[in-house]
Amino acid sequence: MARKWGMVVDLDRCTGCEACVVACRAENNVPTVGEDQAGRGRAMHWIRVERYWEGEFPEARLKFRPVLCQQCDAAPCEPTCPTYASHHTSEGLNAQIYNRCIGTRYCANACPYSVRFFNFYNPVWDKPFHLQLNPDVSVREVGVMEKCTFCVQRIQAAEIQAEAEQRDLKDGEFNPACVQTCPPKAMVFGDLNDPGSEVARLTRSNRATQLLGELGTRPSVTYFEAESWEEGEKDQG
Amino acid sequence: MERRDFLKAAALTGATAALDNCGNPEHQLIRFIPEEDLVPGVAEYKPSICTMCPAGCGLMVRVMEGDAEVIRHGEPGLIKMGLAKKLEGNPNHPISQGKLCGRGQAGLQVTYHPDRLRHPLKRSGPRGSGQYQEVSWDEAIKELVSRLSALRSANQPGSLAFLTQTVRGQRRELMEKFLKSFGAPPAVTTELFDDAVLRRANEVSFGRPQLPTFDLARANYVIAFGADFLGTWNSPVAQSVAYGEMRQGRAGVRGKFVMVEARVSQTGASADEWIPGRPGTEGILALGLAHVMIEQKLRRAGDAGHAGSLIEGWSKGLPDYAPPAVEASTGVPAAKIIRLAREMAAHPPSLAMVGGAPLAHSNGMFTALAVNGLNALLGNVGNPGGIFFQPQPPSGKAASGPPTSPKGSFSRVGELIQQAQNGNAPKGLLLYGANPVFTSPSSLGVREALEKIPYIASLGSFIDETSILADLILPDHSPLESWLDDAPESGAIGPVASLSAPAMRPLHNTRAMPDVLLEVAHQLGGEVAAALPWKSYDELLRVTFESYNKPQGKNQAAKPGDFWKTVQERGGVWSSSETASGALAGASHAPAAMLGPEFDGAEKDFPFHFLPYASQMLLDGSLAHLPWMQETPDPISTAMWSTWVEINPKAADGLGIVQGDLVEIASRHGKVQASALISPGIAPDFIAMPVGQGHEYFTRYASGRGANPVAILAPVAVPETGSLAWAATRVKISKVGKGKLVLFAGGIREHPQEGELR
Numbered sequence: 001m002a003r004k005w006g007m008v009v010d011l012d013r014c015t016g017c018e019a020c021v022v023a024c025r026a027e028n029n030v031p032t033v034g035e036d037q038a039g040r041g042r043a044m045h046w047i048r049v050e051r052y053w054e055g056e057f058p059e060a061r062l063k064f065r066p067v068l069c070q071q072c073d074a075a076p077c078e079p080t081c082p083t084y085a086s087h088h089t090s091e092g093l094n095a096q097i098y099n100r101c102i103g104t105r106y107c108a109n110a111c112p113y114s115v116r117f118f119n120f121y122n123p124v125w126d127k128p129f130h131l132q133l134n135p136d137v138s139v140r141e142v143g144v145m146e147k148c149t150f151c152v153q154r155i156q157a158a159e160i161q162a163e164a165e166q167r168d169l170k171d172g173e174f175n176p177a178c179v180q181t182c183p184p185k186a187m188v189f190g191d192l193n194d195p196g197s198e199v200a201r202l203t204r205s206n207r208a209t210q211l212l213g214e215l216g217t218r219p220s221v222t223y224f225e226a227e228s229w230e231e232g233e234k235d236q237g
Numbered sequence: 238m239e240r241r242d243f244l245k246a247a248a249l250t251g252a253t254a255a256l257d258n259c260g261n262p263e264h265q266l267i268r269f270i271p272e273e274d275l276v277p278g279v280a281e282y283k284p285s286i287c288t289m290c291p292a293g294c295g296l297m298v299r300v301m302e303g304d305a306e307v308i309r310h311g312e313p314g315l316i317k318m319g320l321a322k323k324l325e326g327n328p329n330h331p332i333s334q335g336k337l338c339g340r341g342q343a344g345l346q347v348t349y350h351p352d353r354l355r356h357p358l359k360r361s362g363p364r365g366s367g368q369y370q371e372v373s374w375d376e377a378i379k380e381l382v383s384r385l386s387a388l389r390s391a392n393q394p395g396s397l398a399f400l401t402q403t404v405r406g407q408r409r410e411l412m413e414k415f416l417k418s419f420g421a422p423p424a425v426t427t428e429l430f431d432d433a434v435l436r437r438a439n440e441v442s443f444g445r446p447q448l449p450t451f452d453l454a455r456a457n458y459v460i461a462f463g464a465d466f467l468g469t470w471n472s473p474v475a476q477s478v479a480y481g482e483m484r485q486g487r488a489g490v491r492g493k494f495v496m497v498e499a500r501v502s503q504t505g506a507s508a509d510e511w512i513p514g515r516p517g518t519e520g521i522l523a524l525g526l527a528h529v530m531i532e533q534k535l536r537r538a539g540d541a542g543h544a545g546s547l548i549e550g551w552s553k554g555l556p557d558y559a560p561p562a563v564e565a566s567t568g569v570p571a572a573k574i575i576r577l578a579r580e581m582a583a584h585p586p587s588l589a590m591v592g593g594a595p596l597a598h599s600n601g602m603f604t605a606l607a608v609n610g611l612n613a614l615l616g617n618v619g620n621p622g623g624i625f626f627q628p629q630p631p632s633g634k635a636a637s638g639p640p641t642s643p644k645g646s647f648s649r650v651g652e653l654i655q656q657a658q659n660g661n662a663p664k665g666l667l668l669y670g671a672n673p674v675f676t677s678p679s680s681l682g683v684r685e686a687l688e689k690i691p692y693i694a695s696l697g698s699f700i701d702e703t704s705i706l707a708d709l710i711l712p713d714h715s716p717l718e719s720w721l722d723d724a725p726e727s728g729a730i731g732p733v734a735s736l737s738a739p740a741m742r743p744l745h746n747t748r749a750m751p752d753v754l755l756e757v758a759h760q761l762g763g764e765v766a767a768a769l770p771w772k773s774y775d776e777l778l779r780v781t782f783e784s785y786n787k788p789q790g791k792n793q794a795a796k797p798g799d800f801w802k803t804v805q806e807r808g809g810v811w812s813s814s815e816t817a818s819g820a821l822a823g824a825s826h827a828p829a830a831m832l833g834p835e836f837d838g839a840e841k842d843f844p845f846h847f848l849p850y851a852s853q854m855l856l857d858g859s860l861a862h863l864p865w866m867q868e869t870p871d872p873i874s875t876a877m878w879s880t881w882v883e884i885n886p887k888a889a890d891g892l893g894i895v896q897g898d899l900v901e902i903a904s905r906h907g908k909v910q911a912s913a914l915i916s917p918g919i920a921p922d923f924i925a926m927p928v929g930q931g932h933e934y935f936t937r938y939a940s941g942r943g944a945n946p947v948a949i950l951a952p953v954a955v956p957e958t959g960s961l962a963w964a965a966t967r968v969k970i971s972k973v974g975k976g977k978l979v980l981f982a983g984g985i986r987e988h989p990q991e992g993e994l995r
Contacts, residue, residue: 035942135303
């Protein structure tokens with residue numbers, strides 16, 4: 001059976017530290033846009049940590065949720081693309097072919113998760129910042145839509161390596177940059193079609209939920225909601 | 238002929254013609270000959286050490302071949318060399334355990350920063366103008382040596398001062414040895430958020446003057462008093478890894494986490510129970526919990542041993558800390574205190590941690606001793622699920638210096654200023670990454686005092702508010718280009734000594750700080766040269782690390798050469814066994830009586846407590862020069878590239894302030910302006926601002942951006958250690974106009990209108 005890549009994010013472990021956000025930027029050559037463009041809502045983060053406030057002081061509570069492309073099986077972004085730049089791969093990824101993209105931005109409008117980012121300008125790296133660029137990931141130009149790829153360059157490198165060694169991929173053998181760096185190990189990545197993989201096991205858990213799953217997008221990312229500590233509630237105080 | 242040799246020969250003959258008119262062809266040619274045996278397109282991973290904060294995480298650096306414009310032997314050229322492309326946590330390293338925080342990830346940008354100093358500089362304009370001219374290394378070192386020799390021949394070696402960023406391990410020992418043999422006082426570490434109070438309290442309570450390691454992974458109940466342990470405090474990566482395990486790493490057990498603070502921090506957001514505490518009363522609350530445990534016979538007062546005896550009334554069951562009295566001073570309901578105490582006692586192992594704002598009050602020492610007493614009562618010191626003190630590696634053969642400063646950096650800088658104001662300024666100053674002009678309250682007059690020092694040399698990599706006063710700059714390699722070693726203070730249970738060879742060759746005409754010191758010592762001759770006999774820093778490291786090569790159990794000691802190689806491949810030496818040491822004999826200290834905090838500024842004139850906090854991305858401002866950090870949204874506010882001031886909605890209503898207004902924050906000592914961010918997570922009598930922005934000079938990305946809340950702090954110290962009591966200032970605020978907030982506004986929502994700022 002073909003592989004189907006998926007992820008589980010345990011919000012009970014997530015601390016909102018944003019290590020994933022910086023790791024993703026470093027791995028995928030995501031440019032910084034500067035204060036002015038950031039102020040216009042054009043900052044690019046393939047993964048972001050959303051935060052929600054609930055209640056008023058002193059009962060105010062803050063919740064974090066890392067949001068990246070959900071790699072939907074029924075992705076609203078894909079059918080809107082007039083040039084088939086946004087398409088579905090055989091391994092379940094919502095891929096973006098940059099040199100097909102003509103910048104209609106229909107896909108970004110269709111995406112309910114706001115995880116697609118448009119290059120309003122050519123990216124700039126003040127020299128010698130260009131030396132930090134990852135040679136495995138192409139740099140996107142002005143007028144092109146970009147998004148999380150589940151670090152497809154790492155997937156392909158691992159697949160090629162395994163094939164060269166004539167063996168199967170091992171579960172957890174490689175990870176996307178966000179998963180690899182996450183200090184509290186809130187993220188797990190793997191092949192959902194391998195019933196023995198950690199990610200498949202966790203996806204079957206009764207804690208599993210999906211972000212905006214009711215839209216019928218069938219995301220490949222599963223969230224475990226934060227749990228609460230009950231015992232104290234029964235006592236006085 | 239090997240393929241590689243053939244290619245070299247072909248390049249030498251063929252390319253000469255093509256590049257005739259491109260400058261000196263010999264320097265163009267080198268690009269065809271790879272500097273190292275890297276295969277194009279194949280990554281190699283080399284260990285290194287993260288220097289972005291003092292935690293000391295182990296790194297793996299992804300190195301790939303690339304073309305870089307460099308200067309070699311004074312000539313520019315394009316060469317193929319191994320370039321660091323990505324940083325990961327070193328999976329074998331006991332602190333980082335394969336993980337890395339966002340700040341660590343951005344460490345790459347230090348190496349490639351466009352404004353990193355590329356060669357030695359000599360001041361050519363008035364001091365502070367930033368006008369410099371390039372000089373050669375020979376010239377620069379000669380000048381420094383002649384200045385130092387002059388001090389020595391004038392019989393004033395003691396008037397050389399050294400201000401440094403946090404430096405540990407052999408690098409620190411080398412610095413101290415240099416200063417001692419020269420006749421100068423020890424180096425002063427300048428840190429805004431120093432932990433001297435906690436170190437001193439741990440020395441008194443447990444005999445260990447260091448930060449503790451928290452065994453969260455095996456704890457069932459954690460209460461944190463202000464400690465931002467998942468964000469910026471102590472060893473955040475090690476603590477976050479352990480936190481994940483505490484929550485979901487054990488079948489059927491989920492530890493509870495209680496946070497006590499006045500503003501929801503990134504760490505506090507993850508708490509099961511969040512308790513607003515009145516500022517500076519955290520120690521009273523901790524003793525209230527201890528009182529309940531002793532009174533309800535959940536623990537015996539004697540369990541706390543020496544740490545308990547340091548609190549007045551402990552053996553009598555802390556009669557002054559009955560829940561109603563504690564409620565009156567802390568504002569935490571008595572019933573809640575009783576419930577928390579019972580929960581903590583019923584769910585061992587439970588632990589308490591204290592750090593940050595609670596210790597930055599005039600009564601910080603009392604608070605730290607109180608929490609230490611609570612930990613001792615819980616019986617967790619040196620036990621699984623409790624607190625540990627990581628054994629420090631033995632001092633090398635080089636020298637032995639204090640691993641940590643026993644005194645707060647604020648008072649040490651203060652002494653320097655006092656001397657300058659009395660017309661007794663040091664005659665010479667060496668700077669290494671320290672920026673006291675930025676990290677000290679402006680009323681202290683650090684810049685004015687430093688200007689009185691006749692000669693300043695900087696060994697740092699960037700021009701900032703302090704190093705712009707330097708007369709001579711001898712720029713350091715970036716950490717990834719350097720031999721590094723470190724002896725982390727906390728984060729693991731066993732001893733750790735990290736070591737790494739350079740992950741890549743230097744891009745610029747820089748020199749490693751330890752090698753500069755060795756060269757200067759050599760040229761100074763006499764006692765200094767005799768005290769520092771090593772030709773290079775790696776030679777010193779090798780001598781030190783070979784001394785760690787001892788038989789372990791049944792295993793014999795490795796062959797010296799093999800051991801040195803293994804240490805470099807692993808990234809250091811550490812012991813996996815839990816040779817944990819808990820408490821040693823504490824120091825004698827008068828029992829601490831109940832003590833409340835004192836604030837600077839009267840409540841009627843300055844109605845708000847002022848809480849400056851370490852920014853998740855920029856820390857104390859030392860990372861503000863990295864665009865990746867500037868453009869990563871703050872976890873709480875989602876703000877980028879700017880400073881904001883957090884105000885409770887009710888307080889803002891009362892003052893007619895709405896989100897985005899420009900607000901002036903004034904203390905008795907100055908005022909700053911920032912844009913208002915209305916936040917439900919802050920107490921109505923508090924105003925909070927992130928530290929990090931407000932740099933006057935700090936590269937193109939940070940200069941002239943935002944405001945520095947440290948500037949308006951009252952220059953008051955915690956009496957016992959002389960640390961800056963940075964949480965003890967009161968302020969007033971007023972609206973002055975329309976500001977600007979650059980928010981990522983994380984959330985699934987509509988795209989902004991063209992030009993809309995939110």
